[in-house]
Amino acid sequence: MRHIAMTVAALAALTACTTNPAIRSDVVVPSGFTQANGETFRWLATPGGRDLLDVYPPAAMQQELEGYAVLDCVFLDTGRIGDCQIIQESPVGSGFGAAALRLVDRYRYDPVLHADMIGARGRQTVRFVLG
Template sequence: MMPKIVGVLALVFEVSFVPLAMAQPAPPVAAEPPSATPNAQHRVLADWRHKATGQDLERVYPTEARRHHVEGIAMVACKVTKDGDMADCIVEQEAPQGQGFGAAALALMPEFKMRPMTRNGLPVDGGTMRLPIQFRLPR
């Protein structure tokens, strides 16, 4: 009998984006704070409309890793669309390598939906979400 899988989603999410203030030229100032510099990254709490569940993690858990009782983690980076979907996702890191945790994390990304960034009250594409996904077996 296969062990039941307990999925754990990390509680810290990172969103990186260029501040909207950079989209329009600002008048010169004596000293700009670091957050107003081009390509600045901000860490903000994710505003989720929907997140993957433990059942979703169980569905994508790599078969061989499960069979050999291997746990792992994958860091996935995705762009956030104006619809709040994760797009153009890539695996930045996975451990242990070669066990399929990166591919499993990518398969999980359609389950995540965010409230998108807005400009003038309308949703816009923008931001990069970095999402650590932990795969754990029951103890």
């Protein structure tokens, strides 16, 4: 009986999250990108809560599992990042690394203002937190 109640609660939580992304406003993508030299870089655009909700690993959502992924990426001359690799995922095997990779196209920076960054690599931590 307890298992059924937990399943119903999990389904209710999933339905609430799907129909009302505002519940997920605490899903966080830090606005700072840590460069190889340790300095913080500011973005023009980053993924929002709805973006993270769209890529949140379904198994992690069902288990109410939170976690993060760290990506290592290169700054492109288009104002985007690319050649991203997952360098850390926690918990390991949770799917948060793959989910973070699906968000790469949401990042934008000003390539004119930051011309010195083109071709440089940096790390971005994407945190997946349930409210």
